[in-house]
Amino acid sequence: MEAEGLVEIAVEVDGEAAEAVAELFNRYNGGGWVEDSEAGEASGGGAVIESTGYDDFGDPVDGEYRLAVKTYLKPGRRGQKIQRQIEEGLWRLRLLYPMPEPVTRTVKEEDWAHSWKRHYKPMRIGRSVLLTPAWEDPDPKPGDVVVRLEPGMAFGTGLHPTTRLCVAALEDYVTPGEALLDVGTGSGVLSIVGAKLGALPVMATDIDPLAVQAAKDNAERNGIALSGESMTVELGSVPAGQEGRYPLMAANILAEVLVGLFEGAYDNVPLAEPVAAGGRLILSGILEEKAEMVLMAANRRGMREVGRGQEGDWVALVVRKDDGA
Numbered sequence: 309m310e311a312e313g314l315v316e317i318a319v320e321v322d323g324e325a326a327e328a329v330a331e332l333f334n335r336y337n338g339g340g341w342v343e344d345s346e347a348g349e350a351s352g353g354g355a356v357i358e359s360t361g362y363d364d365f366g367d368p369v370d371g372e373y374r375l376a377v378k379t380y381l382k383p384g385r386r387g388q389k390i391q392r393q394i395e396e397g398l399w400r401l402r403l404l405y406p407m408p409e410p411v412t413r414t415v416k417e418e419d420w421a422h423s424w425k426r427h428y429k430p431m432r433i434g435r436s437v438l439l440t441p442a443w444e445d446p447d448p449k450p451g452d453v454v455v456r457l458e459p460g461m462a463f464g465t466g467l468h469p470t471t472r473l474c475v476a477a478l479e480d481y482v483t484p485g486e487a488l489l490d491v492g493t494g495s496g497v498l499s500i501v502g503a504k505l506g507a508l509p510v511m512a513t514d515i516d517p518l519a520v521q522a523a524k525d526n527a528e529r530n531g532i533a534l535s536g537e538s539m540t541v542e543l544g545s546v547p548a549g550q551e552g553r554y555p556l557m558a559a560n561i562l563a564e565v566l567v568g569l570f571e572g573a574y575d576n577v578p579l580a581e582p583v584a585a586g587g588r589l590i591l592s593g594i595l596e597e598k599a600e601m602v603l604m605a606a607n608r609r610g611m612r613e614v615g616r617g618q619e620g621d622w623v624a625l626v627v628r629k630d631d632g633a
């Protein structure tokens with residue numbers, strides 16, 4: 309529309325501070341590109357998380373690994389108002405978390421749409437999964453499980469430690485021919501990895517319609533048919549009417565949300581309900597200090613810890629439902 313470009317606000321942070329900054333960006337600048345008819349201007353976009361500093365094998369390089377949380381604003385009155393709210397919010401967050409000053413600059417709109425691609429390279433995660441951007445041509449080793457993603461703006465490029473922890477857990481727990489449920493699928497990454505490891509059928513859900521579309525597109529890109537027999541993607545959270553159907557389930561959301569989901573706090577079907585007796589639930593998106601809180605919520609629903617992974621400050625838990633024997 310206008311040639312002035314977009315205002316980028318970027319903060320380089322890690323761990324809990326990154327989560328808080330992303331939450332702030334989503335709060336003030338979320339909800340997509342909102343046309344404001346009165347002001348005749350547009351704003352929107354949410355948080356974009358970018359990480360850099362990987363070697364050719366997709367392993368983070370010590371001292372070079374960086375996480376930047378960014379958001380983009382359209383110029384104009386509305387954009388300026390949001391920018392002020394964000395700057396005030398960041399100022400308050402800096403009282404809680406040590407973090408650098410935000411860096412603000414103007415970028416061209418096309419640069420914004422493509423900027424994340426520069427940082428997104430084929431990446432080996434778990435033992436055998438090679439996550440690769442759809443436009444790259446990786447060189448897989450025999451036995452590699454190649455998963456091609458065009459994540460768009462939906463979370464789940466594999467760049468985030470919480471996703472990598474889940475992929476590693478899927479490698480341990482997927483049984484070919486058994487069903488998998490993925491709540492909060494984002495780009496669809498975990499469902500696609502699960503399907504490629506042999507999970508059948510796979511059901512993915514997300515409350516964000518953009519994620520649902522991205523997950524469907526990514527499934528197709530990986531040659532996975534979207535049908536009840538192989539994989540389905542639905543708008544929503546924990547699906548109803550599926551009690552005890554899934555020997556394996558994954559939810560990479562955030563600790564607080566997971567606890568709420570266990571308790572049915574969002575008027576939702578309780579998180580543990582679809583898990584089969586003796587089945588496992590992979591929980592991720594959990595900062596180390598919040599692991600106990602999530603574990604207690606799982607325990608209250610008859611699920612005990614059987615596995616745990618950690619990368620930096622992030623923890624993934626695997627809990628198992630009592631088999632009632």
Ligand code: SAH
Pocket residue numbers: 463464465466470471474491492493494495496497498513514515516519544545546560561565569574
């Ligand atoms: N599974 C992907 C994406 C994780 S990001 C990965 O591992 O990389 C978390 C996703 O959960 C987001 O796409 C968000 O829209 C979704 N989400 C947040 N709250 C949710 C809820 N209550 N129920 C279902 N999905 C939710």
